[in-house]
Amino acid sequence: MSKGVNDLADGPNVVIWDITYACPLRCMHCYSESGRRGSRQVGPDDLLRITDAIISLRPRLVTLAGGEPLLVKGVFEVADRMSRAGISVIVYTGGWTFRPWMVDELARVCRRVTVSLDGPAPEVHDRIRGRAGSFERALRALELLDAGAHRQRERGEKAVEFGIDCTVVRGNADHLEAFCTDIAPRFPELNSVEFCAAVPSGLASRVGFVERELLSDEQVAWLESDGLRRRLRSLTPSSVRVATTGNLELRMSPAQLAHGPAFRAVQIEPDGQLRAMPIYEGTVGSLLDEPPQVLWERAVARWSDPFVTEALSTAETMQGWADAARRIDYRFGSDADRDRIDRREAFPAVPVASARAVR
Ligand code: SF4
Numbered sequence: 054m055s056k057g058v059n060d061l062a063d064g065p066n067v068v069i070w071d072i073t074y075a076c077p078l079r080c081m082h083c084y085s086e087s088g089r090r091g092s093r094q095v096g097p098d099d100l101l102r103i104t105d106a107i108i109s110l111r112p113r114l115v116t117l118a119g120g121e122p123l124l125v126k127g128v129f130e131v132a133d134r135m136s137r138a139g140i141s142v143i144v145y146t147g148g149w150t151f152r153p154w155m156v157d158e159l160a161r162v163c164r165r166v167t168v169s170l171d172g173p174a175p176e177v178h179d180r181i182r183g184r185a186g187s188f189e190r191a192l193r194a195l196e197l198l199d200a201g202a203h204r205q206r207e208r209g210e211k212a213v214e215f216g217i218d219c220t221v222v223r224g225n226a227d228h229l230e231a232f233c234t235d236i237a238p239r240f241p242e243l244n245s246v247e248f249c250a251a252v253p254s255g256l257a258s259r260v261g262f263v264e265r266e267l268l269s270d271e272q273v274a275w276l277e278s279d280g281l282r283r284r285l286r287s288l289t290p291s292s293v294r295v296a297t298t299g300n301l302e303l304r305m306s307p308a309q310l311a312h313g314p315a316f317r318a319v320q321i322e323p324d325g326q327l328r329a330m331p332i333y334e335g336t337v338g339s340l341l342d343e344p345p346q347v348l349w350e351r352a353v354a355r356w357s358d359p360f361v362t363e364a365l366s367t368a369e370t371m372q373g374w375a376d377a378a379r380r381i382d383y384r385f386g387s388d389a390d391r392d393r394i395d396r397r398e399a400f401p402a403v404p405v406a407s408a409r410a411v412r
Contacts, residue, residue: 061353064346067318068112069331070103072128073120074323077149079183080171081266081400082220084255084332087120090393093323097127099341103325104131106340108138110319110349117163118145120323123155132162143167145218148194149187156201160213165244167218168194173231181224195240202242216245216294221276222266229281233288233295245294248285250276252300253375254332258382261400263375270370273299303332304374306365310356319352329355333378334394335385360384 073094076087107115115135122128123146132142142163159166168191172178175188202212219232232246250268251257275281277299286295302316320331325340327348337351355361364381368374383391
């Protein structure tokens with residue numbers, strides 16, 4: 054066992070479970086290519102077996118993402134089981150499938166709900182999210198959460214905690230202030246707004262996307278600057294936490310790992326396959342077949358694989374990171390992954406007009 058594995062023997066502190074690849078949206082930057090591939094969703098028994106395997110890894114935090122987690126029958130039982138085991142659970146949603154009855158369930162079973170919103174107006178958000186009407190649906194979800202949190206507080210109950218997550222690309226980078234001045238004040242119970250740079254993963258690793266929508270190095274530096282953070286916070290109601298990140302820790306480059314295991318995360322695919330490295334293709338086995346700790350150790354070993362180390366040694370720029378991501382995906386992805394990558398539409402993706410027909 055390498056030194057790195059010994060250092061990481063406690064297991065991951067964060068688990069990202071893409072619990073389904075089904076999704077009603079068609080985002081240009083989708084890391085998981087959801088909605089454009091089979092859902093790989095498992096049945097209720099295996100859902101709970103994967104849940105228990107994740108719990109046995111004793112992470113501090115589990116994010117239920119996808120795909121659209123709220124499409125999964127049984128997602129509330131999954132979140133409840135994890136929360137009862139002392140794990141913080143965050144549920145991500147695009148808001149399209151959000152229903153009023155979900156507010157009380159989410160307050161009961163998770164720590165926070167995060168609604169993805171990529172623009173302060175439909176023309177920005179719907180273009181990035183690939184479906185006309187998605188801005189209105191996301192705002193409707195935020196309205197329901199806001200009203201629900203207010204109601205719960207008045208009843209003396211635990212109020213649902215909710216936030217907004219914006220994936221920052223070139224097409225919305227000029228609109229961040231409007232989230233603070235136009236969107237946040239509409240929801241008095243809102244807890245947070247987070248601006249997170251798109252990373253070159255999945256559809257966001259396509260050459261055309263990298264050239265036209267992935268932030269440049271200068272834009273990432275700007276997104277992470279104290280000056281921008283101060284400016285955005287000054288524009289936002291003081292009750293709302295504002296954060297920005299360039300997401301650079303997701304690179305997992307040799308230079309970063311040399312500083313120690315600051316980022317101990319694993320990503321799980323819908324059917325329990327555990328990825329060796331979050332955001333990159335390539336799995337090391339299934340939680341349904343092998344002990345979770347064995348898979349974790351196998352994943353950590355991948356981080357120092359010579360191919361990975363060599364590929365990521367050039368990932369100091371956004372362009373270099375994207376090149377490295379494509380190489381790693383192709384090297385470690387399965388035959389099915391490579392086939393999917395080969396068949397990807399070139400960017401620009403489906404225009405909004407034709408995305409209307411998506412069901
Ligand atoms: S909401 Fe968008 S980014 Fe999220 S899974 Fe669906 S298509 Fe992908």
